[in-house]
Every structure is written in C-alpha cells, then in structure tokens.
Amino acid sequence: MLEGATMTGPVLRAVDLAKHYPVGSRWFGRSQTLLRAVDGVSFEVAKGETLSLVGESGCGKSTTGRMLVQLIDPSSGHVEFEGRQYGAGSRRKALRISRRIQFVFQDPYASLNPRMTAGEAIGEPLSLHNMVPRRQRWTRVAELLEMVGLPRSFAARYPHELSGGQRQRVGIARALALEPSFIVCDEAVSALDVSVQAQVLNLLKTLKMRLGLSLLFIAHDLAVVKHISDRIAVMYLGRLVEVAEASEPFANPRHPYTRALLGAIPQPVFGRVRAATVGGDVPSPIDPPSGCRFHTRCPMKTDICARIDPAMETIAPGHVVGCHRWRDVEPMPEAGRAADDVHSARIQRLLGFFQDKAGSAAGQQELRS
Numbered sequence: 001m002l003e004g005a006t007m008t009g010p011v012l013r014a015v016d017l018a019k020h021y022p023v024g025s026r027w028f029g030r031s032q033t034l035l036r037a038v039d040g041v042s043f044e045v046a047k048g049e050t051l052s053l054v055g056e057s058g059c060g061k062s063t064t065g066r067m068l069v070q071l072i073d074p075s076s077g078h079v080e081f082e083g084r085q086y087g088a089g090s091r092r093k094a095l096r097i098s099r100r101i102q103f104v105f106q107d108p109y110a111s112l113n114p115r116m117t118a119g120e121a122i123g124e125p126l127s128l129h130n131m132v133p134r135r136q137r138w139t140r141v142a143e144l145l146e147m148v149g150l151p152r153s154f155a156a157r158y159p160h161e162l163s164g165g166q167r168q169r170v171g172i173a174r175a176l177a178l179e180p181s182f183i184v185c186d187e188a189v190s191a192l193d194v195s196v197q198a199q200v201l202n203l204l205k206t207l208k209m210r211l212g213l214s215l216l217f218i219a220h221d222l223a224v225v226k227h228i229s230d231r232i233a234v235m236y237l238g239r240l241v242e243v244a245e246a247s248e249p250f251a252n253p254r255h256p257y258t259r260a261l262l263g264a265i266p267q268p269v270f271g272r273v274r275a276a277t278v279g280g281d282v283p284s285p286i287d288p289p290s291g292c293r294f295h296t297r298c299p300m301k302t303d304i305c306a307r308i309d310p311a312m313e314t315i316a317p318g319h320v321v322g323c324h325r326w327r328d329v330e331p332m333p334e335a336g337r338a339a340d341d342v343h344s345a346r347i348q349r350l351l352g353f354f355q356d357k358a359g360s361a362a363g364q365q366e367l368r369s
C-alpha cells in the first residue's frame, strides 16, 4: 500500500525504497554492518502536485530524493516515473528518465562551478543532452534566465557575483533547461534569509503552475513547506511516519513525532531561522530501535511501542499514520502553535508581498536587484 495515495493518478511512485550503506570493516566472518539511511519508503506524487518531505537532519530525506533522480542507486525497491521503472542497478540505463526529473541543491554556491558563468552553467545541460541546436543555445539560456526572474545580462556573471537568492535562481534555471516534469528541491531555500526564501518559494509556485511541474520539496522547516505543499510526508529514521494534506498536520497531527516537530518549529532570529530540534537524540540508523523507531523519544510510548513496528494506517481520506497511539494524540492546542504562527505568518506575508511586486515591471526590477 502506498502511503497517502493520490486521487488523480501518480506521475511518480516510490515503492518500498531502501538505501543501506555498508559501514565499518568485515572481519572474522562477521556480516557487514549496515547503515539504514532509508528503510522502506513508499509514496506517490500526482501531476502538478507538491509533496514535501520533512524531518530532522539525518532521517533520510536527501537520500530518498537522490534515489528518485538516480543520483544514487537504491539497495532495494524501485521508482516508477512516467510509466518507466528503475531500481537497483538501473541508474546508468536511464538517461531519458533523468532528463525529465531534475534536482535543485540546497547550496547553489557549492553546486555551481565557480569557473563557469551563469550562462555557461545553464547552457551545459542543453549541450550535454543536445536539447537545442548550438546556434540557438544562448537564446534559450536567455529565456531560462528570464523565466526565473533574472535579466539576460546575468548570463555573463560568475557565481561569486550573484547573491544567494540569485544563485538559487540560476540553479533552478539549470534544472529547467532539460524541460523536466518533476523537480526534487533539496532544502532549496534553507540557506537563504526569510525574505529571500519567500521570493524563491514564490518563484517555484509560479513555475509549477506555469509549467505543470510536480515537486518533491525536501525541508526540515514545517513553516516553510506549509505554504507551498499540497501534501506533507513526515520522515523519521529512514521511514515515513505520517502523510497528510498540507493543512492536516498543522491542525490535526496524529503522530507524536509530527507533534514534536510542530512544537519545535523554528523561530526567526534576526531574519534567519534557527534549526528545529526535538528533545533527545536521534538513534543511530546503524542500530535503529526495535518496534516503533520513535519510541525511545516518544512521550506517549507504552510496552507495545518497543515490541511491535506499527503499520501505516489510513485514518482519514489522504491521512496515513504509523503509530500505535495515534488515537490518543489530541489536536495541537492554539498556544502550542504560537511559534508556528509567528514564523509561518511572516512567510505568508512575504509571499503576498512578492506576488504583488512580481505583478509590476518596477516591482520585478526591484526583486532582481
């Protein structure tokens, strides 16, 4: 059963995806120790949908995203995308699939070659995949720059001559060059100031609607994903624990981990955002706890939680939870959501502000500066 199955038919399905890394040395005939970065994750994304994948650092979000775009091979399970299937060992065979599904990295400064201009960075995938005839390449680069709200003249700039938000726009233009139908955005706005975050989120929203894209948006900040997601999938220690419509986890979180994440939602500090934390340490993915993986940190655990791994249960249309105690988790009290409201309302306000600006030529000029 796929977690949180969609109504309109999926463009992408991840089926029981797992990535186990061998760690340490194999000696005295002992079997290799495995780090279970992702340990059996299934979900669907519909055409034109934004699914956000959230969870603390190290829970396997990036690894999941990288398997979708074939940057890494799964250890088991497979991905179905636009009617094709790929899994362990099929990475090299699927150049055509990889063109249609692209990745936007967290740190555009690290992902852009410092010796390439923005124009060369955007033009590179066009020539690698022979997308447009050589003579028309610069016209296409200029179109892509304008599509992400940058002037054509920026084609001549090097990454160090761009701001963080402008670099991220170049990263998005580079991903769009191959005319994908699906983009995985891995913490694409985490490194940016809150106001620049809102601009880039706005851009992604606009592009999604204009180009009919589907997005997997990876983030640790629930307040950010709230405004751009159709559904949210919460991940813990290599597994999904809750999948629901975007409004649902905020009003009615049923997994104690989602609840803890909401309680720990980051607060803006001088325009930047502090990382979210949940009490206690995340156990090692080399030796995950038996039963429910969250039980070692769960305030609601009972005996069964340590013994039996809970199955993912559909508790309402589109709302799936893997927890023995979900019935006992009350909706968040208003007071508990105060931190979310402050930060989230700020992003919401900024999104509205930038939408207004984008509507006028003068506003667009201001946003580019």
Ligand SMILES: Nc1ncnc2c1ncn2[C@@H]1O[C@H](COP(=O)(O)OP(=O)(O)OP(=O)(O)O)[C@@H](O)[C@H]1O
Pocket: 021, 035, 036, 037, 038, 055, 056, 057, 058, 059, 060, 061, 062, 063, 064, 220, 285
């Ligand atoms: N190449 C690798 N070899 C061994 N372990 C790895 C490798 N890549 C990731 N891991 C481990 O897999 C686990 C999941 O990592 P991943 O980067 O997917 O988490 P994440 O949720 O994206 O975290 P973050 O938000 O910090 O990026 C972590 O424990 C990480 O240390």
